[in-house]
Amino acid sequence: LAKTTQPISMDSYEGQEVNITCSHNNIATNDYITWYQQFPSQGPRFIIQGYKTKVTNEVASLFIPADRKSSTLSLPRVSLSDTAVYYCLVGDMIGGSSNTGKLIFGQGTTLQVKP
Amino acid sequence: EPEVTQTPSHQVTQMGQEVILRCVPISNHLYFYWYRQILGQKVEFLVSFYNNEISEKSEIFDDQFSVERPDGSNFTLKIRSTKLEDSAMYFCASNGNTIYFGEGSWLTVV
Numbered sequence: 001l002a003k004t005t006q007p008i009s010m011d012s013y014e015g016q017e018v019n020i021t022c023s024h025n026n027i028a029t030n031d032y033i034t035w036y037q038q039f040p041s042q043g044p045r046f047i048i049q050g051y052k053t054k055v056t057n058e059v060a061s062l063f064i065p066a067d068r069k070s071s072t073l074s075l076p077r078v079s080l081s082d083t084a085v086y087y088c089l090v091g092d093m094i095g096g097s098s099n100t101g102k103l104i105f106g107q108g109t110t111l112q113v114k115p
Numbered sequence: 116e117p118e119v120t121q122t123p124s125h126q127v128t129q130m131g132q133e134v135i136l137r138c139v140p141i142s143n144h145l146y147f148y149w150y151r152q153i154l155g156q157k158v159e160f161l162v163s164f165y166n167n168e169i170s171e172k173s174e175i176f177d178d179q180f181s182v183e184r185p186d187g188s189n190f191t192l193k194i195r196s197t198k199l200e201d202s203a204m205y206f207c208a209s210n211g212n213t214i215y216f217g218e219g220s221w222l223t224v225v
Contacts, residue, residue: 034213043206043216044158046116087158100163100171101146101210107157 004088009110018075020109022088025069030092033064033071038085038108047086048073075111083113117141119217121207127223131196136220138190138207146210149182149192151175151203152219158206164190197224 005023012018024033032051036044048055050062050071061074075082085108092101120139128134140147149161162172164182181193190209194201204219 036216038158041204041219041221043119043219046213046215049213100165101214102148102160102163102171103214104160105150105158 003104004090004106006086006088006106006109008107009112011112011114012078013114014079015077018078018082018111018113020073020075020086020088020111021070022073023070024088024090027068027090028092031090032092033062033068034089034091034103035060035062035071035073036087036089037082038087044087044105078111078113080113080115083111085110117211117215119207119209119215121205121217121220123220124218125221125223127225128197130199130224134194134197134201134222136192136194136205136207136222138192138217139188140190140207140209141211141215142188144209144211146170147184147190148208148210148214150206150208150216152206153203161192161205194222197222199224 032049034049035047037047038044048057048060048062050064052064055062063072087105087108089103091103119141122137147164150158151161152158160173162176162182163170179195184190202224204221206219207217208214
Protein backbone atom coordinates (compact mmCIF):
# COMPACT_ATOMS: atom_id res chain seq x y z
CA LEU A 1 0.00 0.00 0.00
CA ALA A 2 1.31 3.42 -0.91
CA LYS A 3 2.43 5.55 2.01
CA THR A 4 1.22 9.12 2.14
CA THR A 5 2.81 12.22 3.60
CA GLN A 6 0.83 15.31 4.49
CA PRO A 7 1.38 18.29 6.80
CA ILE A 8 0.60 17.59 10.43
CA SER A 9 -1.30 20.83 10.90
CA MET A 10 -2.57 23.92 9.11
CA ASP A 11 -4.25 27.10 10.20
CA SER A 12 -6.69 29.16 8.21
CA TYR A 13 -9.32 31.83 8.64
CA GLU A 14 -13.00 31.74 7.86
CA GLY A 15 -13.78 32.46 4.24
CA GLN A 16 -10.37 31.49 2.94
CA GLU A 17 -9.60 28.71 0.51
CA VAL A 18 -7.53 25.92 2.02
CA ASN A 19 -5.29 23.63 0.02
CA ILE A 20 -3.85 20.51 1.65
CA THR A 21 -1.23 18.68 -0.37
CA CYS A 22 -0.43 15.01 0.05
CA SER A 23 2.56 13.12 -1.32
CA HIS A 24 2.22 9.50 -2.43
CA ASN A 25 5.34 8.71 -4.41
CA ASN A 26 4.73 4.96 -4.51
CA ILE A 27 1.16 5.06 -5.77
CA ALA A 28 0.28 1.98 -7.81
CA THR A 29 -1.52 1.87 -11.13
CA ASN A 30 -4.79 0.63 -9.61
CA ASP A 31 -4.74 2.99 -6.63
CA TYR A 32 -7.31 5.70 -6.09
CA ILE A 33 -6.79 8.76 -3.91
CA THR A 34 -9.42 9.36 -1.26
CA TRP A 35 -9.76 12.12 1.29
CA TYR A 36 -11.66 11.83 4.55
CA GLN A 37 -12.60 14.31 7.24
CA GLN A 38 -12.80 13.33 10.88
CA PHE A 39 -14.26 15.24 13.80
CA PRO A 40 -13.46 14.18 17.38
CA SER A 41 -15.31 11.03 18.44
CA GLN A 42 -16.80 10.52 14.98
CA GLY A 43 -16.07 8.22 12.09
CA PRO A 44 -14.03 9.32 9.07
CA ARG A 45 -16.36 11.01 6.62
CA PHE A 46 -15.78 10.64 2.88
CA ILE A 47 -15.00 13.92 1.16
CA ILE A 48 -13.78 13.15 -2.35
CA GLN A 49 -12.07 10.48 -4.40
CA GLY A 50 -10.18 10.59 -7.67
CA TYR A 51 -7.81 8.77 -9.96
CA LYS A 52 -6.32 11.52 -12.10
CA THR A 53 -6.72 15.16 -13.18
CA LYS A 54 -9.41 17.07 -11.33
CA VAL A 55 -12.50 16.01 -9.46
CA THR A 56 -15.01 18.41 -7.97
CA ASN A 57 -18.07 17.87 -5.83
CA GLU A 58 -20.26 20.10 -3.72
CA VAL A 59 -17.77 20.37 -0.86
CA ALA A 60 -14.27 20.13 -2.32
CA SER A 61 -12.00 19.76 -5.31
CA LEU A 62 -9.20 17.29 -5.77
CA PHE A 63 -6.29 18.06 -8.04
CA ILE A 64 -4.08 15.21 -9.20
CA PRO A 65 -1.10 15.88 -11.49
CA ALA A 66 -0.27 13.60 -14.37
CA ASP A 67 2.38 11.62 -12.46
CA ARG A 68 -0.12 11.02 -9.60
CA LYS A 69 2.65 11.25 -7.03
CA SER A 70 0.80 13.92 -5.13
CA SER A 71 -2.68 15.33 -4.77
CA THR A 72 -4.19 18.52 -3.39
CA LEU A 73 -7.48 18.79 -1.58
CA SER A 74 -9.02 22.22 -2.00
CA LEU A 75 -11.69 23.45 0.38
CA PRO A 76 -13.31 26.67 -0.83
CA ARG A 77 -14.27 29.31 1.71
CA VAL A 78 -13.78 27.34 4.92
CA SER A 79 -15.88 27.95 8.00
CA LEU A 80 -15.28 27.22 11.67
CA SER A 81 -17.11 23.92 11.25
CA ASP A 82 -14.40 22.73 8.85
CA THR A 83 -11.99 22.46 11.77
CA ALA A 84 -11.14 18.76 11.71
CA VAL A 85 -8.50 16.20 10.81
CA TYR A 86 -8.16 15.51 7.09
CA TYR A 87 -6.74 12.22 5.85
CA CYS A 88 -5.28 11.50 2.45
CA LEU A 89 -5.44 7.79 1.68
CA VAL A 90 -4.31 5.78 -1.29
CA GLY A 91 -5.45 2.30 -2.16
CA ASP A 92 -7.12 -0.02 -4.60
CA MET A 93 -10.75 0.64 -3.77
CA ILE A 94 -12.09 -2.16 -5.85
CA GLY A 95 -10.83 -4.93 -3.65
CA GLY A 96 -11.05 -8.52 -4.67
CA SER A 97 -9.43 -11.81 -3.90
CA SER A 98 -5.90 -10.43 -4.07
CA ASN A 99 -6.59 -6.97 -2.73
CA THR A 100 -8.78 -6.27 0.22
CA GLY A 101 -9.23 -2.57 -0.49
CA LYS A 102 -8.19 -1.69 3.05
CA LEU A 103 -6.93 1.77 3.92
CA ILE A 104 -3.92 2.59 6.05
CA PHE A 105 -4.37 5.82 7.97
CA GLY A 106 -1.55 8.21 8.83
CA GLN A 107 -1.75 11.04 11.33
CA GLY A 108 -3.67 13.25 8.92
CA THR A 109 -3.65 17.05 8.77
CA THR A 110 -5.30 18.90 11.62
CA LEU A 111 -6.93 21.97 10.12
CA GLN A 112 -7.76 24.76 12.52
CA VAL A 113 -10.08 27.42 11.13
CA LYS A 114 -10.05 30.67 13.08
CA PRO A 115 -12.67 33.42 13.08
CA GLU B 116 -24.65 10.10 1.33
CA PRO B 117 -24.78 6.33 1.89
CA GLU B 118 -24.81 5.33 5.53
CA VAL B 119 -23.15 2.65 7.59
CA THR B 120 -24.89 2.29 10.93
CA GLN B 121 -23.34 0.99 14.12
CA THR B 122 -24.68 -0.08 17.49
CA PRO B 123 -24.19 0.53 20.31
CA SER B 124 -22.82 4.03 20.16
CA HIS B 125 -21.20 3.54 23.54
CA GLN B 126 -20.65 0.50 25.73
CA VAL B 127 -18.97 0.14 29.09
CA THR B 128 -17.92 -3.37 30.01
CA GLN B 129 -15.95 -5.10 32.69
CA MET B 130 -12.58 -6.57 31.88
CA GLY B 131 -12.92 -10.19 30.82
CA GLN B 132 -16.44 -9.80 29.49
CA GLU B 133 -17.49 -10.53 25.93
CA VAL B 134 -18.58 -7.66 23.72
CA ILE B 135 -20.35 -7.71 20.39
CA LEU B 136 -20.36 -4.60 18.23
CA ARG B 137 -22.87 -4.49 15.42
CA CYS B 138 -22.84 -2.84 12.02
CA VAL B 139 -25.25 -2.58 9.13
CA PRO B 140 -23.16 -1.93 6.02
CA ILE B 141 -24.47 -0.23 2.92
CA SER B 142 -26.67 -2.59 0.97
CA ASN B 143 -25.09 -4.03 -2.19
CA HIS B 144 -21.58 -3.45 -0.83
CA LEU B 145 -19.48 -6.59 -0.79
CA TYR B 146 -16.41 -5.67 1.28
CA PHE B 147 -16.57 -4.91 4.97
CA TYR B 148 -14.03 -3.77 7.52
CA TRP B 149 -13.46 -3.06 11.16
CA TYR B 150 -11.06 -0.36 12.29
CA ARG B 151 -10.32 0.99 15.71
CA GLN B 152 -8.99 4.25 17.10
CA ILE B 153 -7.57 4.51 20.57
CA LEU B 154 -8.08 7.98 22.03
CA GLY B 155 -5.59 10.41 20.55
CA GLN B 156 -4.08 7.87 18.16
CA LYS B 157 -4.37 6.89 14.51
CA VAL B 158 -7.18 4.93 12.98
CA GLU B 159 -5.95 1.32 12.79
CA PHE B 160 -7.07 -1.44 10.45
CA LEU B 161 -8.31 -4.59 12.16
CA VAL B 162 -9.88 -6.86 9.58
CA SER B 163 -11.44 -7.04 6.14
CA PHE B 164 -14.23 -9.42 5.19
CA TYR B 165 -15.34 -10.55 1.75
CA ASN B 166 -17.48 -13.37 0.49
CA ASN B 167 -18.29 -14.49 4.04
CA GLU B 168 -14.72 -14.90 5.14
CA ILE B 169 -11.82 -12.88 6.46
CA SER B 170 -9.66 -11.68 3.59
CA GLU B 171 -7.04 -9.88 5.65
CA LYS B 172 -6.36 -9.12 9.29
CA SER B 173 -3.83 -7.09 11.20
CA GLU B 174 -1.62 -8.08 14.11
CA ILE B 175 -4.13 -6.48 16.44
CA PHE B 176 -6.83 -8.92 15.36
CA ASP B 177 -5.75 -11.84 17.53
CA ASP B 178 -7.71 -14.87 18.74
CA GLN B 179 -9.79 -12.69 21.05
CA PHE B 180 -11.45 -11.08 18.04
CA SER B 181 -13.88 -12.59 15.57
CA VAL B 182 -16.20 -11.28 12.87
CA GLU B 183 -19.23 -12.68 11.20
CA ARG B 184 -22.13 -11.75 8.99
CA PRO B 185 -24.83 -13.91 10.50
CA ASP B 186 -27.86 -12.88 8.48
CA GLY B 187 -26.66 -11.24 5.30
CA SER B 188 -27.17 -7.72 6.59
CA ASN B 189 -25.50 -7.32 9.97
CA PHE B 190 -21.73 -7.48 10.32
CA THR B 191 -20.45 -8.05 13.83
CA LEU B 192 -17.19 -7.78 15.71
CA LYS B 193 -16.87 -9.90 18.82
CA ILE B 194 -14.23 -9.49 21.48
CA ARG B 195 -14.27 -12.62 23.62
CA SER B 196 -12.53 -11.47 26.77
CA THR B 197 -12.01 -7.75 26.85
CA LYS B 198 -8.85 -6.15 28.18
CA LEU B 199 -8.32 -2.60 29.36
CA GLU B 200 -6.31 -1.87 26.22
CA ASP B 201 -9.32 -2.74 24.05
CA SER B 202 -10.87 0.57 25.09
CA ALA B 203 -11.22 2.47 21.83
CA MET B 204 -13.60 3.69 19.19
CA TYR B 205 -14.43 0.89 16.75
CA PHE B 206 -15.47 1.81 13.22
CA CYS B 207 -17.20 -0.40 10.74
CA ALA B 208 -16.78 0.37 7.04
CA SER B 209 -18.09 -0.98 3.78
CA ASN B 210 -16.77 -0.73 0.27
CA GLY B 211 -18.59 -0.46 -3.01
CA ASN B 212 -15.68 1.25 -4.85
CA THR B 213 -15.66 3.93 -2.17
CA ILE B 214 -15.18 3.08 1.49
CA TYR B 215 -17.72 4.58 3.87
CA PHE B 216 -17.36 4.51 7.62
CA GLY B 217 -19.91 4.33 10.37
CA GLU B 218 -20.02 6.77 13.26
CA GLY B 219 -18.32 4.31 15.56
CA SER B 220 -18.90 2.46 18.79
CA TRP B 221 -17.11 3.70 21.86
CA LEU B 222 -15.94 0.78 23.97
CA THR B 223 -14.77 1.46 27.49
CA VAL B 224 -13.33 -1.48 29.40
CA VAL B 225 -13.12 -0.99 33.16
